[in-house]
Amino acid sequence: MAEAAAAKKKSAWRTLGLALSNRKSGFMLLFGFAQGLPPALFLGTLYAWLSEAEVDLETMGVFSLVGLAYSFQFLWSPLLDKVDIPGLSKLGKRKQWIAPMQLIIGIALVVMAGLDPKNALGWFSLLAAIGAFASATQDIGINAWRIDVADDVATIDILSTITQMGFRLASLVGGAFGLIMAARYGWPFMYVLFGGFMLAIGIAALFAPDARVSEDRVANAAANHDEVAELYNQGEVAEWVRNRALLAVGVLWALAIGTVVVFMVWSMTAAPENRPDVTAFTTTFGPLIVLATIVLPAFIAAWVVKQQREGVNVIAAAPGVGAGHAVKFTDHLYRALVLPLVEFVSRMGWSLVLILALVLTYRITDSVWGVFAYPFYLGELGYTGEEVAFASKILGIFAILIGLALGGWLITLFGRMFMLTLGAVIAAATNLLYANLAVGGAAMQAGSDAIGFTWLVNTTANWLEPLFFVAAPPSEGLARLSFTIFWENLAIGIAGAAYIAWLSSIVAKKYAAVQFALLASLTLLIGTLGRGALGQMIETRGYYYVFIFTALIGVVAVVLCVMEWVREARAGRDSGVVAPDPAIAAPAE
Known part of the structure; x- marks a missing residue:
C-alpha cells in the first residue's frame, strides 16, 4: 500500500513536471495573462483615469456598458467554431481568432494612451468598446484552444490551472501595479506599456501550437464531398425538423442580440438623465437572455434528439453522398447554432440537469x-x-x-x-x-x-x-x-x-x-x-x-x-x- 502511494505520488510529480515543461503550458500562461489584462484596463483602472480627468459619474456609468461584451460573449461564440477569417485560416482554427484580437486590443490601448479622455470622450469610449469586444472574443478562442490542444502530457487540468494563474497575475499587474505606474509615470505611459504587452503576445500567438481541427475538417470534407453531408445520412432527422429547430433557436438568439444592441445604443445616445441603469438591465434582462439563448434552445435540442432516437421524422435512406448535395445556408446555420446543443443534450441526456445545477451553484x-x-x-x-x-x-x-x-x-x-x-x-x-x-x-x-x-x-x-x-x-x-x-x-x-x-x-x-x-x-x-x-x-x-x-x-x-x-x-x-x-x-x- 505504501509503495503504491509512493508510486502514485512520483507519477503525479512526473506528470506535473512534463506538463509544465511543455511549450503548450508556456503559451497557456501567456494566453491567460492576455485574458486577464484587458478587463483590468477597460473595466478597472480606466475609471481611475477618468476620475483624474474629471469625467462626470454619469458618463463613467456609460463606460460600464463595455462589460456587457464579457457577460454576453456566448452570443457570437458560434462564429468561432464555424467561420474562418479570410486569409488567416492557415494560422489554425483558434489562432486565426486569438492573434488578431490580441493585436486589436494592443492597438486600442496604445491609441487610447494618446487621447485626452475629457476632450476626446467619444473616441475614447469607442476604443474601449472595441477593445472589450476583442477581449471577449479572444476569451472564447482561448478557452476553446485550451480544450483543443490538451493531451496526455499537457493535460486539461494543468492547462486550466495555468490559464487561471495567468489571468490572476494579469489582474494584479493591470490593477494594483497599474495604478502605481500611472501615479509615477502617468496614464499614457502605463497604457502604452500594457498595449505593447498585448501586441507582443499577439505576435507570439502566431507561433503557438493549434489543434489539427482544420486538417480534420478537410479530411471530412474530402470523404463526404461537403461539410454538411452528414446531416443527410440515414437516421439523421429530416430537413424540416432541422429547419424548425433552427428557426426557433434563431429567433430566440436574434431577440437576445437585439435586446443587448438596443440597450447599448440607447445608453450611448440618450441624455444623461434618460440613460437606463446597467445593473437593472443585467438583473432584469440577463435571466431572460440566458433563458432565450440557453434554456429554451436546450429544450429544442432535446426535442431534436428525441426525434432521432425514436426514429421519428428521420431520413430513411441516405440520398447518396457521392452525388453531392447543394450546400444550403440553413445547413451551415444549423451546424453552427443548433448542433452544439444537440450534441451536448444527446451525449449528456438527463445528466445535463445535474451539470447545469452544478454550474449554477x-x-x-x-x-x-x-x-x-x-x-x-x-x-x-x-x-x-x-x-x-x-x-x-x-x-x-x-x-x-x-x-x-x-x-x-x-x-x-x-x-x-x-x-x-x-x-x-x-x-x-x-x-x-x-x-x-x-x-x-x-x-x-x-x-x-x-x-x-x-x-x-x-x-x-x-x-x-x-x-x-x-x-x-x-x-x-x-x-x-x-x-x-x-x-x-x-x-x-x-x-x-x-x-x-x-x-x-x-x-x-x-x-x-x-x-x-x-x-x-x-x-x-x-x-x-x-x-x-x-x-x-x-x-x-x-x-x-x-x-x-x-x-x-x-x-x-x-x-x-x-x-x-x-x-x-x-x-x-x-x-x-x-x-x-x-x-x-x-x-x-
Whole structure:
C-alpha cells in the first residue's frame, strides 16, 4: 500500500513536471495573462483615469456598458467554431481568432494612451468598446484552444490551472501595479506599456501550437464531398425538423442580440438623465437572455434528439453522398447554432440537469456576496481604503495564485472530481471565517497570531507603504482582515483550478467554443440574481447571519459535486489523475 502511494505520488510529480515543461503550458500562461489584462484596463483602472480627468459619474456609468461584451460573449461564440477569417485560416482554427484580437486590443490601448479622455470622450469610449469586444472574443478562442490542444502530457487540468494563474497575475499587474505606474509615470505611459504587452503576445500567438481541427475538417470534407453531408445520412432527422429547430433557436438568439444592441445604443445616445441603469438591465434582462439563448434552445435540442432516437421524422435512406448535395445556408446555420446543443443534450441526456445545477451553484458562495465586500470592509468594519487594497489586492491576489498552483498539483495527485468537491467544501467553509470577522474576529486574530501571520502582515505593510504608496501603516485589525481574505482567496484558487478543469472536460472538442461559452455564462447567474435579496437580508439580519446563510448554500454545491462524481464514476470517465478525458485529448501540432 505504501509503495503504491509512493508510486502514485512520483507519477503525479512526473506528470506535473512534463506538463509544465511543455511549450503548450508556456503559451497557456501567456494566453491567460492576455485574458486577464484587458478587463483590468477597460473595466478597472480606466475609471481611475477618468476620475483624474474629471469625467462626470454619469458618463463613467456609460463606460460600464463595455462589460456587457464579457457577460454576453456566448452570443457570437458560434462564429468561432464555424467561420474562418479570410486569409488567416492557415494560422489554425483558434489562432486565426486569438492573434488578431490580441493585436486589436494592443492597438486600442496604445491609441487610447494618446487621447485626452475629457476632450476626446467619444473616441475614447469607442476604443474601449472595441477593445472589450476583442477581449471577449479572444476569451472564447482561448478557452476553446485550451480544450483543443490538451493531451496526455499537457493535460486539461494543468492547462486550466495555468490559464487561471495567468489571468490572476494579469489582474494584479493591470490593477494594483497599474495604478502605481500611472501615479509615477502617468496614464499614457502605463497604457502604452500594457498595449505593447498585448501586441507582443499577439505576435507570439502566431507561433503557438493549434489543434489539427482544420486538417480534420478537410479530411471530412474530402470523404463526404461537403461539410454538411452528414446531416443527410440515414437516421439523421429530416430537413424540416432541422429547419424548425433552427428557426426557433434563431429567433430566440436574434431577440437576445437585439435586446443587448438596443440597450447599448440607447445608453450611448440618450441624455444623461434618460440613460437606463446597467445593473437593472443585467438583473432584469440577463435571466431572460440566458433563458432565450440557453434554456429554451436546450429544450429544442432535446426535442431534436428525441426525434432521432425514436426514429421519428428521420431520413430513411441516405440520398447518396457521392452525388453531392447543394450546400444550403440553413445547413451551415444549423451546424453552427443548433448542433452544439444537440450534441451536448444527446451525449449528456438527463445528466445535463445535474451539470447545469452544478454550474449554477458552484461559485454562488463567493459571487453572491462579492458586491457587498467593500461596504463590509469599509462601512461595517471601518477599515481604510489603503488597508483593504493591501489585504485584497496584494495579499489576496497572491493567495489566489498560491491556491491555483496548489490546486493544480493536487489534481494530479487526487483527481479532478475529488478536488472539485474539496473546492466546494472549502469555498463554503471560508464564509464562516467572515462570520467570525463580522462579530469582532477574535478567532481570526488568534489564528493569525498563532501561525506568525500577524508578524508577516505588519512587516510586509511596513515595507510596501513607503515603496509603493499603496498600503497603510499596520493598524489594529489589519492582520485579521488579511488573514480572513487570504484563506478565502486560497480556497477560491483551489476551487477555481478544479472548476475550470471540470468545465473544460465536459464539453466536446468539436463544439468547444459554443459549449464552454454557454456554460461559463451561467456560472455567476444565480449569484447575480440573488444579490438584491441578500442586500435586504444584510439590512434586516446583519452580516453575521448572511455569512452563515451563504456557507449553508455552499452545501448544495458540495452535494451536487458528489452526485456528479458518482455519475462520472459510473460512466467510466477518467477522473483526471494522469490523463485527461479522451474527448479532449486530441493530438495537436
